[in-house]
Structure formats: structure tokens, C-alpha cells
Amino acid sequence: MVNSIAAVAVSHVGRVRSNNQDSGYAGSSLFLVADGMGGHAGGDVASAIATTRIKEIDHDYPTAEDAQIALQSALLAANGLLAETVFEHPELTGMGTTVSALMRVDDKMAIAHIGDSRIYLLRDGALQQVTTDHTFVQRLVDTGRITEEEALTHPRRSVLMRVLGDVDSSPEIDTWTVDLMPGDRWLICSDGLSGVVRPDAIASILENVQSPAAAADRLVRATLDGGAPDNVTVVIVDVDRDTQGVSEPVTVGSAAAPVVFSQEPATHTRALRLPALRLHTPKPATGPTHFEPQTDDYFDELIEEDQRRARRRKLTWLLSAILLVVAIVLAAILGYEWTQSRxxxxxxxxxxxxxxxxxxxxxxxxxxxxxxxxxxxxxxxxxxxxxxxxxxxxxxxxxxxxxxxxxxxxxxxx
Known part of the structure; x- marks a missing residue:
């Protein structure tokens, strides 16, 4: 029987970005990370709105299934709030956010997930990724088109297939429940951590650092040592590990401050919607850019484009190899001819x-x-x-x- 829960939340702007578009929350039963997107003007607003709305459901539930339903409803409600906000503030058009959340009910954990933030579970010394990224490259991995290693450096590794925002009025949200075991250590993080620090390094820190606060700080430090091109947010939840966490709910990142909108009057001008996709206002060029599709046709387009890029890449390598061989042969011929003049x-x-x-x-x-x-x-x-x-x-x-x-x-x- 699970008795105690200790949790901590930490967020850092990183070494490149000028503002923090992540939000995190560690409460009494609810724990979540939201990674906003939409550029300087919208990413922080999106994650803050979503986190603030979802925090409202942090209370006890009769069953884990009830908590699971509450999580799904809260994420959909947050999605509606984001759409309303964009209508009232058109300058925020294109903003969105990922959300990965846990809700503890007795000896079970309810999970809700959309986007590419991640939930990990360290159990009996083994780290497993509990959630699946809703990204283009993850689909390529799942369908066997590329390997996990290739996905780490793929040029479209930040293309999201699902997020909360004003893209889809009813986005598909992954929800399920998991049995808890004493000694479990849960990690929720934005891709600012998972995109920089390798899983084996994450596992080593989670396994060897007893305090959740110290472990969270070590994870952030590892990200900073790796260059921290993005914001990084970490929430650690310990189950019966004789550790001390926060005694009061804590909010970190952009949701920790009041949401501030532009003073420009709202015009209620809706953004032009393309049938297949909409390119969001990008994050600063120093970090990854997110694209958000509205239909699965976009996935097929990306696959075709990726295949064309692969063919062009192979052709480029082939031509380069041929030119290199020709250059070597010419150099050998000219060199030999010179020797025969001596x-x-x-x-x-x-x-x-x-x-x-x-x-x-x-x-x-x-x-x-x-x-x-x-x-x-x-x-x-x-x-x-x-x-x-x-x-x-x-x-x-x-x-x-x-x-x-x-x-x-x-x-x-x-």
C-alpha cells in the first residue's frame, strides 16, 4: 500500500532563450509540466493558461479512473481557453502547449499526455519512458523508417503532431492509469531536458541522488552543462522513498507569474487557416521550431518530403564521392606525369x-x-x-x- 508522496518542481530558462515558456506544478495529488510554443509572444502565455486551468482539479478522487477522466476534461477545457484567448488576442495566434500530467489516487497514478514533454518512471533501478512523443520523428521510428539514434538528430525532430492550442477543438489526449509501487520515482520533464541529456545519464541521477530536490537540481545542471538551448522544467515525484519534498503546492516557470497580454486592442481577426497545416510563430532561431498539423494529410506530406530529402542526400553523397575519386585520379595522373619529366x-x-x-x-x-x-x-x-x-x-x-x-x-x- 502506497503511503507517502514527496514531490519537487524546478524550471530554468536555459542558456539561450530570453524567456521561460515552460510551466510546472507539484501539488498534493497533481503534478504536471507544460512546454509552450508560439514564439516570445505566446509560448509562455499558453503554458501558463493551461497549467493554471489544470491546477484547479488538484484534489482527491474516489478512484484513479475518476482522476483520469478529470485530467482529460481539464486538458480539453484548457484547450478551449487557449482558443478563446487567441480570439481575444489575435497577436497570440499560433500559440500552443504540451502537457504531461500525473494524478495520484491511493496506490494508482492517473496519466494524461499530449505533445513531446515526457514522463519517466524509475522502478527497481530501471528507467522507462512511460509516454510516447506525439512527434513526426516518433511516427517515423514507430513505423521503422528511422532508428532512435537517427531521431535524435533528425531535422524535423521538433515537428509536433498533437498539442493543446487553437489548432484543434477536440485534440486527442492519451490517458491511462498505472499501479504504484513503494520506491517508485516519477519524472516529468520538458524536452529541454530529454533533448539534451541522454536517458542513461537521467537514470543515473535519479538512481543515485536521494533527495528529489537535489536530483532535480542535478538534472537541470546536466542540461546547462549540455548547452541548454531550450527552457528546462523538471518535476520529480517520489513514492514511499523516505525523502522530503514540498509541503505546499508549488508552481514554477511562466505559470508562476501573472499572465500579461499586449495592450493593443483586440480586432477579432481570425488567422488564415490552411487546409493541412499552420506554421506557428517560431521560437527564437537558436532553438527548435514547432509545426502543428491539423490533419493526418500533413504526416503523409512530411514522409514524402523526408524521402525526397533522403534521396537528395544520397545523390549529393554519391556525386561528392565521384568528384572526390575523379580529383584523386587526376592528381595521381598529373603527379605521375611530373615524375616522368625528371x-x-x-x-x-x-x-x-x-x-x-x-x-x-x-x-x-x-x-x-x-x-x-x-x-x-x-x-x-x-x-x-x-x-x-x-x-x-x-x-x-x-x-x-x-x-x-x-x-x-x-x-x-x-
Whole structure:
């Protein structure tokens, strides 16, 4: 039987962004992370509105199934509030937010999830990702088109297929319940953590740092050490671990401050809706950009575009390889031709000879050959000249080589 729950919430703006668009909440029974999007003007508002609305359901429920229904209803209500806010403040058009939430009821945990924030569970020393990202690359992974490793660097890794916002009046929200066990440690985080710190590093911190507050701080520090290109928000929930967490509900990130809207008058001008997708006002260029589709047709379009990009990439690599090979062959030909313009005098079968090329070899390949043999025995030369011939005598040209040979012949005859 689960008795105690300890929780902590931490949020950091990161090293790149100018404002925090994440929100987090650790309450008595409810725990959540929301990652807003829509640029400087809207992401923080979206996550704050959603978090503030969902916090209202933080109280006891008869069963986990009741809590699950309450979570789903709260997320849908938050979605409606976001749409109303955009109507009243058109400058926020395109804002949205992810939400990943836990609701504890006795020895069960109700879960609600939409977007690419994540919920992890550390149980018996093993870390498992409980939620599935609602992203384009996750669908590619699920359908076997790319690997998990490829997904980490995929150019469309931040394309979201589902979020709360003014895109869909009835977004699909994943909800289910999980049995709790003493010793469980739950982690909810924005992709500012999961996109920077590898799962094995997250698992090591969660396993080895006893205090949830210290573990949360270590996770944020690991993100900062990794560059922290995005906001990072962490909520840790301990189940019967003899740890101390917050005694009062705590809200962090953008939801911790009052929501402030632009003073410009509302015009109630609705944004132009494309049939397949709408490009949201991006976050600053230093971080990932989210796109939000309205229909599954967009998924097919992205797959086709991804396949075209893969074909172009392969063609580019092939052409680059061909050009590299051609360049190497041309360099080899030109280099060999240069060596064959050189001459030197040396010894061949005991006689003085003129060689064409250079004295070096390229592996088993000699870069010179006998151009002209003479009848001058090397042993007929003086000891000094014998040593010169054996060491080879460089010539400036073929004529110069013949001059050297004639000089050696005169010395031999004399």
C-alpha cells in the first residue's frame, strides 16, 4: 500500500532563450509540466493558461479512473481557453502547449499526455519512458523508417503532431492509469531536458541522488552543462522513498507569474487557416521550431518530403564521392606525369644508366625506370664517382643527364 508522496518542481530558462515558456506544478495529488510554443509572444502565455486551468482539479478522487477522466476534461477545457484567448488576442495566434500530467489516487497514478514533454518512471533501478512523443520523428521510428539514434538528430525532430492550442477543438489526449509501487520515482520533464541529456545519464541521477530536490537540481545542471538551448522544467515525484519534498503546492516557470497580454486592442481577426497545416510563430532561431498539423494529410506530406530529402542526400553523397575519386585520379595522373619529366643517373646491372622519373616508390610501385643504358662499368670509376652513381645523381633534364654520363665516360677512359 502506497503511503507517502514527496514531490519537487524546478524550471530554468536555459542558456539561450530570453524567456521561460515552460510551466510546472507539484501539488498534493497533481503534478504536471507544460512546454509552450508560439514564439516570445505566446509560448509562455499558453503554458501558463493551461497549467493554471489544470491546477484547479488538484484534489482527491474516489478512484484513479475518476482522476483520469478529470485530467482529460481539464486538458480539453484548457484547450478551449487557449482558443478563446487567441480570439481575444489575435497577436497570440499560433500559440500552443504540451502537457504531461500525473494524478495520484491511493496506490494508482492517473496519466494524461499530449505533445513531446515526457514522463519517466524509475522502478527497481530501471528507467522507462512511460509516454510516447506525439512527434513526426516518433511516427517515423514507430513505423521503422528511422532508428532512435537517427531521431535524435533528425531535422524535423521538433515537428509536433498533437498539442493543446487553437489548432484543434477536440485534440486527442492519451490517458491511462498505472499501479504504484513503494520506491517508485516519477519524472516529468520538458524536452529541454530529454533533448539534451541522454536517458542513461537521467537514470543515473535519479538512481543515485536521494533527495528529489537535489536530483532535480542535478538534472537541470546536466542540461546547462549540455548547452541548454531550450527552457528546462523538471518535476520529480517520489513514492514511499523516505525523502522530503514540498509541503505546499508549488508552481514554477511562466505559470508562476501573472499572465500579461499586449495592450493593443483586440480586432477579432481570425488567422488564415490552411487546409493541412499552420506554421506557428517560431521560437527564437537558436532553438527548435514547432509545426502543428491539423490533419493526418500533413504526416503523409512530411514522409514524402523526408524521402525526397533522403534521396537528395544520397545523390549529393554519391556525386561528392565521384568528384572526390575523379580529383584523386587526376592528381595521381598529373603527379605521375611530373615524375616522368625528371631524370637522374644511377646504376643498373653494374653499368651506368640514365633513369626517367624520381627515386621514390609508391608502395610496391617504382616511380622510375631505365631510360638509357651505357657500357660504362661502375667499377671503372673512381671510388668517389662510384659512390655518387650508387647514391644517384639528379639531373635538371635529359640533356643534363647525358652530359653527366659523358663526363663519367671521360673519367672512366682516363
Amino acid at each position: 631524370y637522374y643517373v644511377g646504376e643498373s646491372n653494374g653499368k651506368v644508366a640514365i633513369f626517367q622519373g624520381v627515386q621514390q616508390t609508391l608502395g610496391p610501385i617504382s616511380l622510375s625506370s631505365v631510360h638509357e643504358k651505357t657500357d660504362i662499368p661502375v667499377e671503372s670509376l673512381s671510388a668517389y664517382e662510384q659512390q655518387q652513381v650508387e647514391d644517384t645523381i639528379n639531373a635538371a633534364s635529359l640533356d643534363d643527364a647525358k652530359r653527366i654520363v659523358n663526363q663519367l665516360a671521360d673519367d672512366s677512359a682516363g
